[in-house]
Amino acid sequence: MQDLSNFKAGVFAKTSGYKYFIPEKINMQYKWSDIELTQLCDKATLKLGELNAFASLVSDIDHFIQMHVAKEATVSSKIEGTQTNIEETLQREEFISPEKRNDWREVNNYIKALNEAINGLKKLPLSSRLLKKAHKTLLKNVRGEHKMPGEFRRSQNWIGGASLKDAVFVPPTADLVGQAIGDVENLMHNDECGLPHVMRIALAHYQFETIHPFLDGNGRIGRLMISLYFVSHEVLSKPVLYLSDFFEKNKTLYYDNLMRVRTHNNLVQWLKFVLVGIIETAQKAIDGLKKIIAIKKKIEEQKIVKLGKKITVAKTLSDYLFLQPIVLIDNVVKVTGLSKVSAYKLIEDFEKLGILVETTGMLRYRMFQFKEYFDIFKN
Structure with missing residues (x-):
C-alpha cells in the first residue's frame, strides 16, 4: 500500500x-x-x-x-x-x-x-x-x-x-x-x-x-x-x-x-x-444558483406580472433568457412566435422592467443582454 x-x-x-x-x-x-x-x-x-x-x-x-x-x-x-x-x-x-x-x-x-x-x-x-x-x-x-x-x-x-x-x-x-x-x-x-x-x-x-x-x-x-x-x-x-x-x-x-x-x-x-x-x-x-433562483423569482413574481395579457409570452422569453442571455430580435421572434413588431414591443417592455439591456448602440443587429443574470458568471 x-x-x-x-x-x-x-x-x-x-x-x-x-x-x-x-x-x-x-x-x-x-x-x-x-x-x-x-x-x-x-x-x-x-x-x-x-x-x-x-x-x-x-x-x-x-x-x-x-x-x-x-x-x-x-x-x-x-x-x-x-x-x-x-x-x-x-x-x-x-x-x-x-x-x-x-x-x-x-x-x-x-x-x-x-x-x-x-x-x-x-x-x-x-x-x-x-x-x-x-x-x-x-x-x-x-x-x-x-x-x-x-x-x-x-x-x-x-x-x-x-x-x-x-x-x-x-x-x-x-x-x-x-x-x-x-x-x-x-x-x-x-x-x-x-x-x-x-x-x-x-x-x-x-x-x-x-x-x-x-x-x-x-x-x-x-x-x-x-x-x-x-x-x-x-x-x-x-x-x-x-x-x-x-x-x-x-x-x-x-x-x-x-x-x-x-x-x-x-x-x-x-x-x-x-x-x-x-x-x-x-x-x-x-x-x-441561489442568486439565479432569486432573480428568477423576482422576474416572475414582481416584474412580468405587470405585463397583463402578455404574461404568458413574457414567461416564455424570460425562461429562454436563462438559457441564452444575449439575444437578437430574431431569437425573440423564433422563441415566442411573435411578429417582429410585437417582439420589439416585448423587448421594450423587458428593457423598462430592467431585465434586458441593449449593448451595441446600433440601429441594426441590436443585441440585448440579460445583464443581472450574466453578471453572476462574469465574477
Whole structure:
C-alpha cells in the first residue's frame, strides 16, 4: 500500500540533448496520515454533496448548466491563450471581429466537446475513447486541426520553451502514452484504491497532464475530465462544477504544484491545492444558483406580472433568457412566435422592467443582454 507522503512520481531519462519524464503507475492502493489533507478531503466531499443536493432542487437546472459550460469553455481556453470573453462566446460567429474568430471557434468547439462528452457518458464510461471523441471535436477546423485530432500523439511533445532542448517539461515518449493512460483509466474506475473521489480525480488529472497524450489540447481535455469524472461516478447528478476558473486565477500555483510532484514527489501539496479549489468552486456554484433562483423569482413574481395579457409570452422569453442571455430580435421572434413588431414591443417592455439591456448602440443587429443574470458568471 502506497503512502501518499512517500509517493514516487517517476524519473527523468536523458536522450539526445534533453530529458524526458517517465511516470510511475498510479493505479494502486493508497493510505495517508496527513491530518490537514484528511480535513480538506472531508470538507470537499461534503461541499460537493451540498452542491449536488442544492442543484437537484433547482427547476430548469439544465438551462443554467449551459451558462456554466459557456464560462468553463471561455476560461479553460483562456488558460491556453485565447482572447474570447464570455459575451463573445455567446454571440454568433458573424458578429465576431475577423481577428478573433479563430479564438471564438476554439471556445465554441470546447462547448460542443463538453456537451457531447457529458451526453456520451450515457453510453460510454469515462475512458480514452470518450476523451478522444471530445478531442476530435475540440480541434475541428481550428488551429490545431493538423495535430492528430482524436488520436494520441505518435511523436514527442513538450511544455514551455521553443524546443525540446529548452523546454520547461518534456512528457514521456509516445510509445509510453497508451499504457500510461490505460493506468489512469484503471485508477479512475478502481473503487478499491483507498482514495475518495475528490482525491482520485486530482491524482488522475495530475497524471494526465504529465503524460500529455495529445499533440494539442491536453489542458482543456484534462480539465474537462474532472467534470466528467464527478458525473460518471454520480458524485454530481448534473455537471455543475468546473475548476478552470480556480486554476486560471491561481495559474502560477497550478503549474508550480504540478511540477513539484514531478521534481520533488510532492503529491500531498498538489492534492491540497485541488481540494481547496473544489471547496471554493463548489461554494461559488451554490452561491450562484441561489442568486439565479432569486432573480428568477423576482422576474416572475414582481416584474412580468405587470405585463397583463402578455404574461404568458413574457414567461416564455424570460425562461429562454436563462438559457441564452444575449439575444437578437430574431431569437425573440423564433422563441415566442411573435411578429417582429410585437417582439420589439416585448423587448421594450423587458428593457423598462430592467431585465434586458441593449449593448451595441446600433440601429441594426441590436443585441440585448440579460445583464443581472450574466453578471453572476462574469465574477
